Amino acid sequence: MTNNDLSAIASEFGNPVYVYDAAKIASQYQRLTAAFSSIGDLRINYATKALSNVSILKLMRQLGSGLDTVSIQEVQLGLAAGFEPQAIIYTPNGVSLKEIETVAQMGVQINIDNLSLLEQFGARHPKTPVCIRINPHVMAGGNSNISVGHIDSKFGISIHQIPHLLRIVENTAMNINGIHMHTGSDILDIEVFLHAAEILFDTANHFKNLEFLDFGSGFKVPYHENDIETNIEELGEKLSKRFKAFCKEYGSDLQLVFEPGKFLVSLAGHFVTQVNVVKQTTSRVFAQVDSGFNHLIRPMLYGSHHHIENLSNPNGKVRFYSVVGYICETDTFGTNRKIAEITEGDLLVFRNCGAYCFSMASNYNSRYRPAEVLWYEGKAHLIRKRETFDDIMHNQVEIELGKE
Ligand SMILES: *Cc1c(COP(=O)(O)O)cnc(C)c1O
Numbered sequence: 001m002t003n004n005d006l007s008a009i010a011s012e013f014g015n016p017v018y019v020y021d022a023a024k025i026a027s028q029y030q031r032l033t034a035a036f037s038s039i040g041d042l043r044i045n046y047a048t049k050a051l052s053n054v055s056i057l058k059l060m061r062q063l064g065s066g067l068d069t070v071s072i073q074e075v076q077l078g079l080a081a082g083f084e085p086q087a088i089i090y091t092p093n094g095v096s097l098k099e100i101e102t103v104a105q106m107g108v109q110i111n112i113d114n115l116s117l118l119e120q121f122g123a124r125h126p127k128t129p130v131c132i133r134i135n136p137h138v139m140a141g142g143n144s145n146i147s148v149g150h151i152d153s154k155f156g157i158s159i160h161q162i163p164h165l166l167r168i169v170e171n172t173a174m175n176i177n178g179i180h181m182h183t184g185s186d187i188l189d190i191e192v193f194l195h196a197a198e199i200l201f202d203t204a205n206h207f208k209n210l211e212f213l214d215f216g217s218g219f220k221v222p223y224h225e226n227d228i229e230t231n232i233e234e235l236g237e238k239l240s241k242r243f244k245a246f247c248k249e250y251g252s253d254l255q256l257v258f259e260p261g262k263f264l265v266s267l268a269g270h271f272v273t274q275v276n277v278v279k280q281t282t283s284r285v286f287a288q289v290d291s292g293f294n295h296l297i298r299p300m301l302y303g304s305h306h307h308i309e310n311l312s313n314p315n316g317k318v319r320f321y322s323v324v325g326y327i328c329e330t331d332t333f334g335t336n337r338k339i340a341e342i343t344e345g346d347l348l349v350f351r352n353c354g355a356y357c358f359s360m361a362s363n364y365n366s367r368y369r370p371a372e373v374l375w376y377e378g379k380a381h382l383i384r385k386r387e388t389f390d391d392i393m394h395n396q397v398e399i400e401l402g403k404e
Contacts, residue, residue: 001375003349006272007311009380010347013371016273016291017386018358020051022059022376024268025354029063032219032263035236039243041255045089047217048074050261050355051269055374055383057081060264068259072099075108089214089259091133091180093155097121104128111180111214113156115164122172131178131214134159136199138183138192155184159199166206179204182216182259187230193218194238201246204254212255213243219263223305223352230263262355269354271296271370272311275346276326284322287342289333292325294364296350296357299333308337311347316340323348327365358384366392 001021009019029044036042045066048057052074057067058081066087067078072095078088085107092100093113097120104110104125112118113133121130135156157165169176181200187193197215204210222229240256247253273289280286298304308323310316318338325331333350342348361369368387373380 001270003309003311003314005375005380006270006349007347009373009375010272010274010311012380013373013382014386015347016271016289016295016370018353018370018372019270019272019380020056020265020354020372020374020383021268021270022374025056025059025264026063028264028267029060029065032232032258032260033064035232036240036256036258037236038240039256040253043212043255043257044264045087045214045257045259046264047259047261048078049359051265051357052077052359053372053374053383054081055381056265057083059374059376061087065264068261069108071095072103075103075106079106089131089257091182091259101125109178111178115157115161115168118157118165118174119168119172122168122174126172126174129175129177129211131180131212132157132165132176132203133180133182134200134203136181136183136196138196138199153184156181159203162203162206169207175209176207177210178212178214178257179207179210180214180216180257182214183218186220187218187235188220188228190231190235190238193235194242197239197242201242204246204250210250210252210254212257214257214259215239217258217260217263219258219260221263221266221352224307227305232263265354266352267354269352269357271306271350271353271357273348273350275342275344275348278342278344284335285320287321287323287339287348288326289323289348290326291370292327292331292365292367293329294325294327294331294367295361295370296333296353297360297362298356300331301360306333306353307351308334308339309349309351310340310342311349313340313343313346316342327367363387363392368392 045068046060047068069075069090089109090103091111111131111133133156135158219230273291275287277288293300321339322335323333371386372384374383
């Protein structure tokens with residue numbers, strides 16, 4: 001898809017608008033599966049929370065993906081998109097036993113990440129297969145050291161609690177069919193990831209009836225020029241080799257699972273906004289767009305970098321801008337950005353807006369959330385309407401106030 005396609009979509013559907021390129025999602029999916037093509041039983045479970053539009057989920061299903069979900073609502077979205085319950089894994093954190101039981105009853109694979117609920121669930125449903133999320137306490141240090149920090153993370157069952165974990169499994173006679181980890185940090189150093197994988201293998205050796213090992217995600221995509229990205233091909237080569245050796249020792253061909261979100265959808269997303277005001281102050285030039293952190297919170301929340309281009313004047317003289325939003329609170333998208341000269345009314349596009357962008361959008365300042373468009377086989381398909389004032393009022397209850 002081209003910049004002209006993006007401009008045409010903005011004039012057809014209005015702005016701001018999120019646009020997703022289905023072909024890019026498919027090529028990322030294929031790149032990942034190709035890197036692990038020597039694995040007999042490979043499973044990709046797309047992490048729904050990155051971008052949860054039901055049409056995106058349908059596209060994932062068409063590609064052959066399963067789903068990773070973190071709430072019962074994401075499970076319901078997956079079912080609405082046509083996934084079989086068996087194609088869904090549910091990896092919640094800090095949810096109630098009741099929600100886990102309800103999801104288990106739906107036939108979805110349960111993944112439990114704390115000993116308290118593991119014991120309660122195992123005691124009540126010893127026959128239901130359960131995956132265990134461990135915390136390997138491994139994270140990439142700034143200089144590729146292996147750090148055992150992360151000890152205070154709220155995710156996963158600490159590997160130091162394995163004896164207690166084994167006692168619970170034995171006492172309840174529950175059925176553990178998978179071991180999972182997802183450290184949440186970007187895989188910048190493949191050796192660090194492989195080190196964490198060894199801890200997963202060590203844990204797996206304690207269980208006799210495993211069906212799969214889930215290595216989570218952490219695949220990093222480049223957000224700006226010269227940015228580091230995970231070398232998927234190298235990871236594929238090294239981890240596949242080690243995984244196959246492990247399966248041999250273990251005595252069974254297990255399924256290898258990944259659950260990428262960002263890797264599959266980030267690069268496919270383009271967020272198109274329009275410049276309302278160009279404001280020269282004593283120290284800089286602001287370009288203010290018809291959006292804010294209500295639509296794209298990553299720069300303010302995580303300091304994330306999203307590349308910005310001027311769609312309306314692509315060959316203009318490059319100048320420095322601070323691109324900000326229209327929210328009545330600081331909502332900076334980028335400072336000191338080199339962008340082709342901006343005039344009020346120009347369309348700006350933000351890149352890498354597929355993952356954790358729309359899915360984190362809100363109605364702050366009582367603004368409408370944007371429309372979403374899927375670019376599929378050379379055509380634009382509206383997959384979410386722009387909100388209207390009815391959406392703002394929906395669920396609000398106006399009470400009758402007493403008269404003085
Ligand atoms: C969010 C999440 C993912 C996806 O992470 P990405 O960085 O988007 O690839 C995978 N697994 C679990 C359990 C998650 O919570």
